[in-house]
Amino acid sequence: MSALDRSAQPASGTLRDFSFPVVDRQALANGLDLRLARMNRLPVVNVSLFMRASEGALGHDRAGLAVLTSDALEGGTRKRSGSELAESLERIGARLSASAGWEGSTVGMSCLADRLPEAFAIMAEAVREPAFPEDEVRRALDQQLATIRQRQMDPGALATDAARAAYFAADVPYARAVDGTVASIESMSRETLSGYVEANYRPEGGGLVVVGDVELDEVADMASAHFGEWTGTPAHVADFDVRPAHVQRRVILVHRPGAVQSEVRIGHVGASRSIPDYYALSIANMVLGGMFTSRLNLNLREEHGFTYGVRSRFTFRSHPGPFQISTAVGNDVAAAAVREAMSELTLMAEQGPTEEEVSAARDYAAGVFGLQLETSGQIATRVNQLLIYGLADDHYDRYRDDVRAVTADAAAAAAGRYMRPSEAQIVVVGDADAVLQPLEELGLAPVQVVGAD
Amino acid sequence: MTLLSIDFERHRLDNGLKVVLAPDPTVPVVATNLWYGVGSRNEPAGKTGFAHLFEHMMFQGSAHVPKNRHFELIERVGGTLNATTWFDRTNYFETVPSHELDLCLWLESDRMGWMLPAMDQEKLDNQRDVVMNEKLQRYDNQPYGDWSERLQHLLYPADHPYHHTVIGSMEDIEAATLDDVASFFETFYVPNNAVLTIAGDIDPTEALDAIERYFGDISAGADVPPLPGRTELDPVIGETVRDTVVSDVPLPRVIMGFRIPPYSSEAFASAEVARALLGMGRASRFYRHLVREQQIAKSVMTYAYPLMTGASMLLVWGTGFPGSDPAELEQAMTRELEGLIDARQDEIDRAISLTETDLVRALERVAERADLLSMFDLYFDDPGRLNRELDRLRSVTLDDVRRFVEQQLGTNNRAILTYVPENGR
Numbered sequence: 001m002s003a004l005d006r007s008a009q010p011a012s013g014t015l016r017d018f019s020f021p022v023v024d025r026q027a028l029a030n031g032l033d034l035r036l037a038r039m040n041r042l043p044v045v046n047v048s049l050f051m052r053a054s055e056g057a058l059g060h061d062r063a064g065l066a067v068l069t070s071d072a073l074e075g076g077t078r079k080r081s082g083s084e085l086a087e088s089l090e091r092i093g094a095r096l097s098a099s100a101g102w103e104g105s106t107v108g109m110s111c112l113a114d115r116l117p118e119a120f121a122i123m124a125e126a127v128r129e130p131a132f133p134e135d136e137v138r139r140a141l142d143q144q145l146a147t148i149r150q151r152q153m154d155p156g157a158l159a160t161d162a163a164r165a166a167y168f169a170a171d172v173p174y175a176r177a178v179d180g181t182v183a184s185i186e187s188m189s190r191e192t193l194s195g196y197v198e199a200n201y202r203p204e205g206g207g208l209v210v211v212g213d214v215e216l217d218e219v220a221d222m223a224s225a226h227f228g229e230w231t232g233t234p235a236h237v238a239d240f241d242v243r244p245a246h247v248q249r250r251v252i253l254v255h256r257p258g259a260v261q262s263e264v265r266i267g268h269v270g271a272s273r274s275i276p277d278y279y280a281l282s283i284a285n286m287v288l289g290g291m292f293t294s295r296l297n298l299n300l301r302e303e304h305g306f307t308y309g310v311r312s313r314f315t316f317r318s319h320p321g322p323f324q325i326s327t328a329v330g331n332d333v334a335a336a337a338v339r340e341a342m343s344e345l346t347l348m349a350e351q352g353p354t355e356e357e358v359s360a361a362r363d364y365a366a367g368v369f370g371l372q373l374e375t376s377g378q379i380a381t382r383v384n385q386l387l388i389y390g391l392a393d394d395h396y397d398r399y400r401d402d403v404r405a406v407t408a409d410a411a412a413a414a415a416g417r418y419m420r421p422s423e424a425q426i427v428v429v430g431d432a433d434a435v436l437q438p439l440e441e442l443g444l445a446p447v448q449v450v451g452a453d
Numbered sequence: 454m455t456l457l458s459i460d461f462e463r464h465r466l467d468n469g470l471k472v473v474l475a476p477d478p479t480v481p482v483v484a485t486n487l488w489y490g491v492g493s494r495n496e497p498a499g500k501t502g503f504a505h506l507f508e509h510m511m512f513q514g515s516a517h518v519p520k521n522r523h524f525e526l527i528e529r530v531g532g533t534l535n536a537t538t539w540f541d542r543t544n545y546f547e548t549v550p551s552h553e554l555d556l557c558l559w560l561e562s563d564r565m566g567w568m569l570p571a572m573d574q575e576k577l578d579n580q581r582d583v584v585m586n587e588k589l590q591r592y593d594n595q596p597y598g599d600w601s602e603r604l605q606h607l608l609y610p611a612d613h614p615y616h617h618t619v620i621g622s623m624e625d626i627e628a629a630t631l632d633d634v635a636s637f638f639e640t641f642y643v644p645n646n647a648v649l650t651i652a653g654d655i656d657p658t659e660a661l662d663a664i665e666r667y668f669g670d671i672s673a674g675a676d677v678p679p680l681p682g683r684t685e686l687d688p689v690i691g692e693t694v695r696d697t698v699v700s701d702v703p704l705p706r707v708i709m710g711f712r713i714p715p716y717s718s719e720a721f722a723s724a725e726v727a728r729a730l731l732g733m734g735r736a737s738r739f740y741r742h743l744v745r746e747q748q749i750a751k752s753v754m755t756y757a758y759p760l761m762t763g764a765s766m767l768l769v770w771g772t773g774f775p776g777s778d779p780a781e782l783e784q785a786m787t788r789e790l791e792g793l794i795d796a797r798q799d800e801i802d803r804a805i806s807l808t809e810t811d812l813v814r815a816l817e818r819v820a821e822r823a824d825l826l827s828m829f830d831l832y833f834d835d836p837g838r839l840n841r842e843l844d845r846l847r848s849v850t851l852d853d854v855r856r857f858v859e860q861q862l863g864t865n866n867r868a869i870l871t872y873v874p875e876n877g878r
Contacts, residue, residue, distance in 0.1 A: 003670075004666055004667065004670070006516070006517045006559070006563060006567070007517050009526065009556065009559065010555035010556055010558075010559050011555070012530075012552050012553055012555075012556070013551070013552035013553070013554070013555070014552055015481075015550065015552050016481035016550075016551060016552060016654065017481075018480060018481045041479045041480070041817065042813055042814075042816065042817055043813070044810070044813055044814055044817065074735065082735075082745055083736065083741050083745060083746075086734065086735035086736040086740075086741070087736040087803070090734045090735070090736045090803050090806065090807050091736075091799075091802070091803050091806060092806060093806035093807050093809050093810040094810070095734070095807070095810065095811075110810065110814065111810060112809070112810055112813065135748070136745070138748070139744070139745065139748050142748065142751070142774055143751050143752070145775075146703075146704055146751045146772075146774050146775060147751075149703050149704070149775055150596075150703040150704060152703070153596055153701065153702070153703040154595070154596060154703075155594055155595075258701075259594060260589055260593045260594050261586070261589040261590060261593065261594040263594075291528050292524045292528060293521060293524045293525045293528055298521065301583055302520070302521060302579065303579075304579075304582075305578070305579045305580070305581075305582025305583050305586070306582070306586070307583070307586050307590075308583055308584075308586045308587035308590050308591070328586070328589070328590040328594070329586065330585075330586060330589060360525070360528065360529050363528075363529050363530065363531060364528045364529060364531055365531070366531060367529075367530050367531010367532065367549075367550060368531040368532070368533065369531070370481070370482075370531060370550060371482050371531055371532065371533065371548055371549070371550065373480065374480050374482060374817060374818055374819065375814070375817035375818055376814075376817065377814070377817075
């Protein structure tokens, strides 16, 4: 064997192209948008039913109702108790899940392909005929209240909650946690949940996404049999404008006596999923804090050793979600970490990324997309995005080309437009005795100290 | 019923490196996965946390790869990568488009063979800071963050390798030197102490050639030294041991631990099945009785750790509600553990059905296949065990479960860690 030249990076082999699976669509008579991607690598099937029953459509007094309803859905149907429902699914190796968020509610199910007809029928029963027995509702309610309480004592969650409230005006739904408040949850009962389902678990605007080892005809038949009679439009519609709480830079220190570390969030109102420069902004953010080799991580972690990790992210929703840098750092370096993060943010907003950085981020984004087409769950998640955000059918066929078309100028322009260091809300959760004075000395803005409870 | 039939072949290089190749051309993705037979169990007193710190150092460059280049190159091709350290092993993995396999082989072989020339004090100081921040973030600044340390102290005597945690102590991490890095590398990061698995879109012949090319000229090392401390221990603790912590936690929590037969033993399957009946899925006993019916627990969790040395551990967690009494929660959990004596076959069938779906879904990812094949090869010298996992569980009988409950879940084998919110909250 001849000696290998280790100093040279190996040449790439020949790229094998790989396309996003074909997604067949069929509109059922009741308005339900059925989408199927066939994958037969392994005999599994992923089903998810999306309904536009969203937290974004709920006022503050009903905050958390969509989440609570989805949690209580496993409490049983008119035909089966909660335990019987679980038993009938798990006996055939099926897993059912339900969740809700700002865009809507999703009921998901996965099983082996030969169990699909049976599992699909039970899933449909859970959605169409939930019974919400009193004790199951009480349980879901107590669990959600306890979760809210847990979050108030978890430094990371506390920081995220405080930051959200600092970014969005108080009447914007995004200012609150998605699972509601103690007051809103305590006001709910089984009647509230049944009423919510009756009014909002409706097919219009939603869709049924099926991915796996199954034929379109079969799925269409199942969907017609179990969801054919189901009609209507969700009663509550997300109708709000996003406004920031503040446009002056602020520093807020949430005092947590004795904390051995400081949680840091820096951000402001970001952008919606529908902005024309979505790809350019995504690339700019990857360079700032969206990859391991991002500027923030190389600075705060690999150069200074301030943190185990740091990232920045735009949460793209139907309405503009938050833009946020997040990290956890030692108390002694908390102010220095804020200084470095602000300086990276300012540099990115003012000058944008370099050609070389944009090129690396484009390659990463285009490449990692191709790697995430392996499982039925990954495909289902992406098809659901099409549905939720109303993206074009050929969105994923064009994805890699669209990412590769981002220029350094476009990324710089997007960074300048959507990253606004002068409006940054800087939230630190830590021990004021250790971090207050150094934060004040940074001179970014007066430091407001608030209690943790 | 044999859904599981992952094709693979095995090889061994002259330097002792074990190789598993699992071709699957359906998606143009390849996973590289390297398990080294070293973990926190290999750390002597005074060096706790070192295996994990060393894992961080493995990303600081090697003779032909400057610092940060490893991440840059993998991210540039759209790949993902990481590494984890656990009690018995450390694993390193990359997933990349299949035409970039050589890049992974080059990076992994360079740090297996030529890591030390790139080490310096500045990198060590930097990663020591990163690891100390990791400990602060994931353990010290978290409610319940010290649970694993407390529970391991209850379950294992001070001279057993599982007495200390993987993250280790701050003092030991602080004391680590470049000499420690060098001797750890020379002792454990040798090809004869590793398994390399490549799964995905490969031609096995070409892949093996490439592996020979990149790894073939790394010299074999000496055999790995015996584990420090005393690895043999009684199959049970001998009594009920307790640790009650009053601290700044939001909700009461009871964590019960039990010594169980090691993963290396056949009897471990009984523990896995028992744990599944207790806590797998929402028809499981803990969920059904404690969460749904009695509403005494907000949430429950159960684990059977697959540990190889002396005895492994079964863990059951219950988290209560604000103001609830952890003693009542513990009694309720104990009733379920003892009640498992009358387990039914339909419960076992349910658990196996769920396991089957979960396993097939996991195997959709070539990275997961590679990781499991590496594990079975390193631990059992038998990657084919992956395809027999369900049979292994199906062979567990109701008598086995009963025997397990009697022998391992009794009052002579309980470690009970209780968190009580301070200020009676």
